[in-house]
Amino acid sequence: MPDSDNKPERLQKVLAQAGISSRRHAEKLILGGHVTVNGEKIVTLGSKVNPHDQIAVNGKFIKKSHELHYYILNKPVGVITSASDPRGRKTVLDLFGDAPARLFPVGRLDYDTSGLLVLTNDGNLAFRLTHPRYGVNKTYQVWLPGPVSEKAVTQLKEGVELEDGKTAPALVKRLKPAMKGGLELLEITIHEGRNRQIRRMCEAAGYPVAKLKRVRFGPLVLDAGLKPGEYRKLNDREVRLLKQEVGLL
Structure with a gap:
């Protein structure tokens, strides 16, 4: 949620910060008519909300405060970078059996590509890390x-x-x-x-x-000891470096 208790924020940013989805997907939810604010459907990007506003996605109110989580995964070949797959293929989220929150992959690695992938529920950071303007x-x-x-x-x-x-x-x-x-x-x-x-x-x-x-x-290097399919939490220094990379600190 916003840093200031009284500062209005863009609706898509609030949705991302609440862990509902990535910021880009939040924009699609808004445009698709899935989001209401105080009972009113919002379909315009850039609409701002206040901390006391009641926001719902598909009729379910969002929790505005949550703990942020950051992970690095050594993605193996044969796994898709997606939250789900209609064809039933294994996704990167299937590798997280004990995830404490709903995570989203930052960017993509294709089915036949392996290596470093960041997953988080910090939608604002994920948005900047993948936006061309920041050139990570x-x-x-x-x-x-x-x-x-x-x-x-x-x-x-x-x-x-x-x-x-x-x-x-x-x-x-x-x-x-x-x-x-x-x-x-x-x-x-x-x-x-x-x-x-x-x-x-x-x-x-x-x-x-x-x-x-x-x-x-960006500033992250794949761990030599992190085997394909294994993951770990990012430490505070790594999270700070990622945020510095895209101007969030």
Whole structure:
């Protein structure tokens, strides 16, 4: 809820802070007519509410005070980054058997990608971490059929033309050369968040991805001892660094 007892806040922000959903999904709930304030349906984004207002989602009043939780997960391959799946596939939330609150993944890792994923019920932080304006860096280890040409590396660094426009410049490092026609390991850092962006960039450069793992998200680095499917709470310092990253502190 708002920091000040008397300060009005945008409705979608209050919903996110109450752990109802991410801020973007909260906007969809409002536009879809699922939210009422003091019994009146609100369908306009940007509407502000006061602390004493009674807010309901699908007829159920929200709790305005709650404890915030922050986790880091080593997402395994074969799990989708979603709260639920109509096809019955395992989701990242299925890995949390003892979650103390309703958590939401921050951003996405596709089905075949593993690595660092943040989950939280802090909708305001999640919104900023995924919004393009804040440009949070994401670093991946990328295995490609080698050897990868210098031309392709330069192309990845300078930006790749995709169907939805040219990508921003990326940081690219060679970590391990290909042995006897095997896979070469690169490290690629981007700040955009387009769908399947690393895979699409490498394919456009002529090198389909064989394996992809995210190892860094903003100030967070994937724990060496955190096995696929395992998770842990973020400590106070890590939460503070995340908030500093997007201007919340």
